[in-house]
Amino acid sequence: MDHGSRFFYALEKTRGAKKHVTCLLAEDGTPLTEPVEMCRRARAFYASLFSPDPTDPGTCRVLWEELPAVSASDRDRLELPLTLAEFSEALRRMPTNKSPGMDMLTVEFYCVFWEVLGPDLVTVWAESRRVLPLSCR
Incomplete structure (x- = not known):
């Protein structure tokens, strides 16, 4: 019984190691391997990804004018x-x-x-x- 548990524990440990991020690329393409640097890069990436894009009010007005009204x-x-x-x-x-x-x-x-x-x-x-x-x- 103990042999099977050891086998599955080792298998899970191997799979778990593959799930960790070990490297991220900076904006200029250089690899980042330090956890603090990777965390900072990930924060910056997602802050940029989910920040609102600036919109042109004139373009919005043109779009809204063409929409049908209820x-x-x-x-x-x-x-x-x-x-x-x-x-x-x-x-x-x-x-x-x-x-x-x-x-x-x-x-x-x-x-x-x-x-x-x-x-x-x-x-x-x-x-x-x-x-x-x-x-x-």
Whole structure:
């Protein structure tokens, strides 16, 4: 028994060593191997990568002028809460043998249990609209 454990421990140790970053390239292409230098370079790289790019207001104005506008009546209608009927229609139109969400439950599952789950799911969705960040909606 101990032999197998030693074997797998050594295997994991080898794999773990391959996961460590041992070198990064500086902006001029020279290799950085010191952990402090690598950390500084990684910070600078990601700070630059995720910083906002400057935008030209004139270009933005041209882009926005060409976008179609939603009428006030359509906007009001679109902002109404979704109904159970709309959810039911969306479920009916979904392709079968698919899992529409991260729960990995298939469309067929929701169809079979819709009368039980539907009203609660509509309530959960309506409540979550107010508390979830835009990226999760």
